[in-house]
Amino acid sequence: MGAVLGLCSAAQLACCCGSAACSLCCSACPSCANSTSTRLMYTLMLLLTMVVACVTLAPGLHDQMKKVPFCANSTALVPSNFKVDCDQAVGYLAVYRICFATCLFFCLMALIMIGVRSSKDPRAGIQNGFWGIKYLVVIGGIIGAFFIPEGSFAATWMVFGMIGGFCFIVIQLILIIDFAHSWAERWVSNYEETQSKGWYSALLLAMLSCYALTLTGIVLLYIFYTKPDGCDLSKFFISFNLILVVIASAISILPSVQEHQPRSGLLQSAVVSLYVMYLTWSALANSAGECNASFTGDKQSSFDKQSSIGLVIWVFSVIYSSIRTASSCSKITMSEHILAKEGSGGEGGLIANEEGDGGEAGRDETKVFDNEGDDVAYSWTFFHVVFALATLYIMMTLTNWYNPSSQLSKENAASMWIKITSSWLCVGLYVWTLIAPAVLPDRDFS
Template sequence: MGAVLGLCSAAQLACCCGSAACSLCCSACPSCANSTSTRLMYSLMLLLVMVAAAITLAPGLHDELKKVPFCANSTGLVPSTYKVDCDQAVGYLAVYRICFAACLFFVLMAGIMLGVRSSKDPRAGLQNGFWGIKYLLVIGGIIGAFFIPEGSFASTWMVFGMVGGFGFIVIQLVLIVDFAHSWAERWVSNYDETESRGWYAALLLAMMSCYALTLTGIVLLYVYYTKADGCDLSKFFISINLILIVIMSAVSILPAVQEHQPRSGLLQSSVVSLYVVFLTWSALSNGDSQCNSIAGGNEETPAGRYWASFDKQSIIGLVIWACSVLYSSIRTASNSSKITMSQHILAKEGGGQGGLIDNEEGGDGGEAGASDTKVFDNEGDGVAYSWTFFHIVFALATLYIMMTLTNWYNPSSQLSKENVASMWIKITSSWLCVGLYLWTLVAPALLPDREFN
């Protein structure tokens, strides 16, 4: 599956080099919907932006990056009274500028694609092509962003980053809830059709594994983020989320819920519970440092403070982000997406009835063109997903990358892991996650006149 998707994206990428290269590449590619290959290309762009931003955190580039124009200890290429001492924060400030340029690109694309209804719109070419120009535009924007004087740029952009990061967390948890429902529906369906003990064992093992990891995570949070004579707020966050996990697990197996959703069960609850524990861990990592026994030792030295941000929590967050972006790029809308309101991100089912995309040199739409072209247009009668909303999601994803790579630190020369605002954003998102999942369970029962299937 990955090889097929990779070839589809390769066909899109070749189109930026000319019609001859596109024809040569597409002839070796499997059939692929244009809506899928386009989303994968934007995902590849976002992944490259993340890699570029992560590279700026490399130890070997620390001294070199201090020569950038916005640093007070730079070579002084652009004289300015608004500069910052980059002895500690140069990597984080570079990440801010790279993500700033990428975010503006996706905001610009969102504005351009307003009101597009089908691929017959003249703006469809901008959405599905011109990849070379798009990449050059992003690269040029990143270079230009390094000349932005520091001043209050980082502190102001951090506010946008926290708001945007929170927005993407909400969208991410929508995708995770949709994934949990789709996963359970498919496995339960396979079990009902085959009555195989293997599928039943797989369901039971997956559910028990997720709950075991959830319980282990709760215990570790109490051990490493609380103390016997203090840390009352941390204890409250962990305890309330534990209670919410028990409540939503119990609701998922209530007879009233099972009557309207026979395939609802503990597997979905276990997946959501595990994600709630991760959000709780992420929130507490930005809480009171006196209650964080993990990050105590390494932050006593400047180098330790600098590199403590790129820790396990950040890596897991980026892995979840990558899986969410990939899931939204290749997934079509399911029944559960009607409840989780993720239709704007996921492509509509039943797509692919449109005609093949013709080559520039053979666009007669005949049999020869169809046999030479493997990327087909499935949006001739209507877009498979909201193009504007898709770019808004990717703009928010860029801000989430920025905040995750910097571990939601306060951007200053004296880096501080304590960030009360980000702590409340993350813990609030965990409560929203539980609320959204509970809604998907009770919505069919509360609104019996509405069709969710």
């Protein structure tokens, strides 16, 4: 028993303090690809950062900090020389500082991993191991970020946050389009193979549900974000996006599109339409107060419904990019740069191919196997860039894309235009995935 515990302790010590890959996240699996284990560990790091940032926004935390003796506004008897301003440890500015340190960590990792071609590179150990040290670096960076003078830090970092958040929205919609295509292809394939009415009913029900939610969303947007007199810009956004999703849905069932992509159809269009309506809602939530149903006049309003949905979509996108291998649509959606290559780690990148593990003995020896000896399964540099952008997006989402000042307001014209522009890009990119095989017949999109 002691020997077993010793081996486990040694393995986890190598995972945390050495260059060995971590198998904690795949302990329930028969075997796990090194690339998948690493991506899941970085995902866990990002999710933990998000949780910490959410804690700083917890209602009542500001009042509780007044009871801490070393806080400047505390009534406890502590010498003034030892007191600090605890107001910086909570609220939107705290989220900015936490995400600032996390974003810098991923940017640093992106720079370190430039040019890595395989796990034989000496830098592979930094990518796949030293997890304890990495977490200490992130924690130290977050603590250090709270010592940055306020000055113009928030206003400057908000500009970076908006630019990075917009870039991640583009990446997120690429992942959603890839998910929609993969979902439809899997269910259509199951229906064609089994001729089961169950799969056909599931396809029809999913498509109708997404379109019903989209139509409901459009009606609610007209009710809550427009008025009979005025709000012309809001009316234009809603009407224009409605026209775009109708056009995209019509294109998806054109004979020329069906000829090159027999499995493209209304299910993908329904998913994209629903996401476009969410982006429209999110944009209108930052519109002028007289046309904004979410505007209550409360300057310290924190997390709202559209931000909560955005958080759920963000979590889905990050996890999807970590466990999903690239589909055949990746050549069109460019997600082969985000997702691992097909076959790099077995089905879905989680479970290894039994013939490639060296037999039963090989699977007993290790939970994690190296699948990047000849070539990396994904771009390590681009992966860290995506996670840096994801950090900026979650920063802006948790702060509702507001201006992080003492006069918080839901009105933010810059974020409104960023989100509405991203909705147009979403439709454009989806239409491109439909027409690309027909427009460029010489290219192989299979």
